[in-house]
Amino acid sequence: MKIAMIGTGYVGLVSGVCFSDFGHEVVCVDKHEGKIAGLRDGRIPIYEPGLDALLARNVAEGRLSFTTDLAEAVHGADAVFIAVGTPSRRGDGHADLSYVYAAAEEIARSATAPTVVVTKSTVPVGTNREVARILRETRPEFAWGVASNPEFLREGAAIDDFMKPDRVVVGLDADGSDQARQVMGDIYKPLFLRDFPIVYTDLESAEMIKYAANAFLAIKITFINEVAALCEKVGADVKAVSKGIGLDGRIGAKFLHAGPGYGGSCFPKDTNAFAQTGQDFGQRLRLVESTIEVNEAVKARMVDKIAALSGGSLKGKTVTVLGVTFKPNTDDMRDAPALAIVPALQAAGATVRAVDPQGRREGEHLLPGVEWLDDPYVAAEGAHMVALLTEWNQFRALDLKRLAAAMAEPRLADLRNVYGPDEARAAGFLAYDAVGRQGFGAEPAQAQRAVAE
Numbered sequence: 001m002k003i004a005m006i007g008t009g010y011v012g013l014v015s016g017v018c019f020s021d022f023g024h025e026v027v028c029v030d031k032h033e034g035k036i037a038g039l040r041d042g043r044i045p046i047y048e049p050g051l052d053a054l055l056a057r058n059v060a061e062g063r064l065s066f067t068t069d070l071a072e073a074v075h076g077a078d079a080v081f082i083a084v085g086t087p088s089r090r091g092d093g094h095a096d097l098s099y100v101y102a103a104a105e106e107i108a109r110s111a112t113a114p115t116v117v118v119t120k121s122t123v124p125v126g127t128n129r130e131v132a133r134i135l136r137e138t139r140p141e142f143a144w145g146v147a148s149n150p151e152f153l154r155e156g157a158a159i160d161d162f163m164k165p166d167r168v169v170v171g172l173d174a175d176g177s178d179q180a181r182q183v184m185g186d187i188y189k190p191l192f193l194r195d196f197p198i199v200y201t202d203l204e205s206a207e208m209i210k211y212a213a214n215a216f217l218a219i220k221i222t223f224i225n226e227v228a229a230l231c232e233k234v235g236a237d238v239k240a241v242s243k244g245i246g247l248d249g250r251i252g253a254k255f256l257h258a259g260p261g262y263g264g265s266c267f268p269k270d271t272n273a274f275a276q277t278g279q280d281f282g283q284r285l286r287l288v289e290s291t292i293e294v295n296e297a298v299k300a301r302m303v304d305k306i307a308a309l310s311g312g313s314l315k316g317k318t319v320t321v322l323g324v325t326f327k328p329n330t331d332d333m334r335d336a337p338a339l340a341i342v343p344a345l346q347a348a349g350a351t352v353r354a355v356d357p358q359g360r361r362e363g364e365h366l367l368p369g370v371e372w373l374d375d376p377y378v379a380a381e382g383a384h385m386v387a388l389l390t391e392w393n394q395f396r397a398l399d400l401k402r403l404a405a406a407m408a409e410p411r412l413a414d415l416r417n418v419y420g421p422d423e424a425r426a427a428g429f430l431a432y433d434a435v436g437r438q439g440f441g442a443e444p445a446q447a448q449r450a451v452a453e
Ligand SMILES: NC(=O)c1ccc[n+]([C@@H]2O[C@H](COP(=O)([O-])OP(=O)(O)OC[C@H]3O[C@@H](n4cnc5c(N)ncnc54)[C@H](O)[C@@H]3O)[C@@H](O)[C@H]2O)c1
Pocket: 006, 007, 008, 009, 010, 011, 012, 029, 030, 031, 032, 035, 070, 083, 084, 085, 086, 099, 102, 103, 106, 120, 121, 122, 123, 151, 152, 153, 154, 155, 265, 266
C-alpha cells in the first residue's frame, strides 16, 4: 500500500515509520522545513527509544521518505493519514481543529484521484464528518473514503505500542465505507494476522472511544492521587493500597501510581476537550470536569509539600529538581507537572536547579530562571532540597548517601514514591516526603503560609 502521513510529530512519525516497517511505502509530510531536512539527514526531531534504528532501516530499504510537498505525497496514495496537532483552543478548552481542517482542504485540492482520508489525530465527535464534507465539497467529482483511526500509543513506548496494540479502532461512514474498510484492513493486515483485535465501528463511536479511554485513565490516576492525600492524613500507605486494589482483576494495577498529577500532550487537552463536548451537547461530564479540577489541586499540593519539607519556607532555598518531562523516556514537556510546580517554587522564593536526561532543550525555553545541570550529585551540591518529579531510570537508583552528603540541608521530596522513609533516614536525610505515604521532618502549617505569601 502507498501511504501519505500528514504531520510528522510524535504520532505521525512513529506511525509512518511503523507502517513502512509493515512493508508499506510511506511518505511523511510536514510543513516544518527544518524537521523534514533533519529527517532526510537521519536526524530525529523527538526522543523516542528505538525510533532512530527503525527509521534508518526503512529509509535504507526504500520504503520511507520525507517531504514538505503534500501534493507529491498524496499523489497515488491509497490512504492519506492526518496526524497533525489538535491542541487546546486558547481560552476555552475546545480542541483546535484548524490544522486538521486545513490538512483536509489541502489534500482535497492537491489530489489527482480519489483516496481514503484517515484521521489519526485525536478529534472530537463530528470532526470526521466535517472532514468528509470538506473533501466532498472541495472535490465533488471524487468518491472519497473517510475513516477515523485514533491512535493509542504512549510516548516512550510508542513503537511497541504501535506494533503490539491492545486494539486498532477504525471508524467508517456509510458513504465509501467499502473502499475505506478494504484499505484499512490491508494497511493493518500484519497486525490482524498476528491476532491483534481490530474494532470496526462508525465515525462517532471511534472518535468517542479515544476520548473516553483517555478520560478514564485520567480519572484513574486522579482517583489514586486523591486516595493518596487521604492516606497521608490517616497513616495509610498508598503503595500498599494501590497494590491491594490493583490486584482486583476488575480494577487492574496500571495507572494506580500516586504522583504529582497527570500531564503530557494528551490527558490535559483531551479531558478538557471531552468536557467541552459534554457541555456543547447539554450532557455534562461531571466526573471528567472534577478530574480536571482535582488534578490542578494535586499539582498545587505538591508545592505545599515541598515548602513544608523545606522547614516551612522556600525563601532563599535552593531546590534541585530531578526530572521535568511529564514522564520518563520522552522529551515532551507539554503540560508537564513541572511547568506548574517549578514556577510556583520560584514564586515562593526558591532558586531552582534542574536535571533531566531529555527535557533540557524544551525546558530551557519553558522554565526561565532555572539552572540546568547534567549530573544529579553535582546539582545537589549546596542545595536545601531535592525534589524528584520524573522517575527516569537514572533517578531510580541514586546513591542517597552521596546525594545527602552533597547537600547543604539534606531533604528529599520524592513525588514518584521511588524511595521510602527508612532508606532516606538511613542515608542521612533530615526530612523526607512522598505521595500518600508517611514522611518525616516536614512542617506543614508554616509551609502553607509560605506558599500563600
Ligand atoms: N503525542 C502522543 O503521545 C499522542 C498519542 C495519541 C494521539 N495523539 C494525537 O495525535 C495528534 C498529533 O499529536 P503529536 O503529539 O504527534 O503532535 P505534534 O505537534 O508532535 O506534531 C504535529 C505535526 O503536524 C505538523 N503539521 C501541522 N499541520 C500540517 C499540515 N497542514 N501539513 C503538514 N504538517 C502539518 C506540524 O508541523 C507538527 O510537526 C494529536 O491530535 C494528538 O492528540 C498524540
